[in-house]
Amino acid sequence: MMWKSRFRSKRVLKNSASSILGPFWMLSGNGNGARILLYHSIGKQEKYDAIGLRISEESFTRQMEYLAGSSFDVVSLPSLIENLRDGGITVGRRTVAITFDDGYRDNLEKAMPIAKRFNFPISLFVNCDSSRQVRSNINNDYWSKWGYLSMDEINGLASATVTIGSHSFSHRTLDCKREEIYKEIQASKEVLEKEIGQPVTVFSYPHGIFTDVAKQAVREAGFLGACSSIMGTNNSSTDLFELRRTEISAFDTLDIFKKKLGGYYDWLGAFQRRKFHKK
Numbered sequence: 001m002m003w004k005s006r007f008r009s010k011r012v013l014k015n016s017a018s019s020i021l022g023p024f025w026m027l028s029g030n031g032n033g034a035r036i037l038l039y040h041s042i043g044k045q046e047k048y049d050a051i052g053l054r055i056s057e058e059s060f061t062r063q064m065e066y067l068a069g070s071s072f073d074v075v076s077l078p079s080l081i082e083n084l085r086d087g088g089i090t091v092g093r094r095t096v097a098i099t100f101d102d103g104y105r106d107n108l109e110k111a112m113p114i115a116k117r118f119n120f121p122i123s124l125f126v127n128c129d130s131s132r133q134v135r136s137n138i139n140n141d142y143w144s145k146w147g148y149l150s151m152d153e154i155n156g157l158a159s160a161t162v163t164i165g166s167h168s169f170s171h172r173t174l175d176c177k178r179e180e181i182y183k184e185i186q187a188s189k190e191v192l193e194k195e196i197g198q199p200v201t202v203f204s205y206p207h208g209i210f211t212d213v214a215k216q217a218v219r220e221a222g223f224l225g226a227c228s229s230i231m232g233t234n235n236s237s238t239d240l241f242e243l244r245r246t247e248i249s250a251f252d253t254l255d256i257f258k259k260k261l262g263g264y265y266d267w268l269g270a271f272q273r274r275k276f277h278k279k
């Protein structure tokens, strides 16, 4: 309970600070650029999910409806990154990509049918370990009760509208020893490519944590870019190996979702880099 109220008071603090800083940030033009949305899970909300990783189908549907009805251009993550890299003029404030971290089964069962209804491409960042463990039933981490996509399901999902990306091999934080960082990144790419039979070009840092070595390893492995968990938008001057994302939580009302798209909370990104980028 203590845990929950601590998160609640953090949210209240964030919202009141945003009511002052948000409009300033937006007026300064910092909101220009493409936005990458970060989701985890879609489905029935659970009491133990104090950080709001799981969003109800109803909220997710309303959010997709809003994107579709407000002339947002929802593009695949690889094409968004290619556009940024090539200085594309098509990437602007209303360009959005949708991503999911961790590879939960509900991405297939709940999120996919909704995204499909709107013809929205999505990217799923999966860990090799979690997805392999489905086969042997040895999942025991906290969130594993939601279930992970199996490699067969991942293979079936990979298509023109579903991009499979790597979220490392084991989901460990990538601030470990150099060799281990390289192994996590390279092995995940190799295994996933072998499983799905096509190139895996996008990466997302587990727990949002990255170091300069991790960025270099992702680049050397041949990925187009890597997603961080730092809030904000992306333009042609953004480092493609620490792309900004906008995390959507179960506590976001549709009004907050709209504000997040408008850049109201992007000021947080200025502080978050210190938290996520490790020496």
Ligand SMILES: [Zn+2]
Binding pocket: 101, 102, 167, 171, 206, 207
């Ligand atoms: Zn994760």
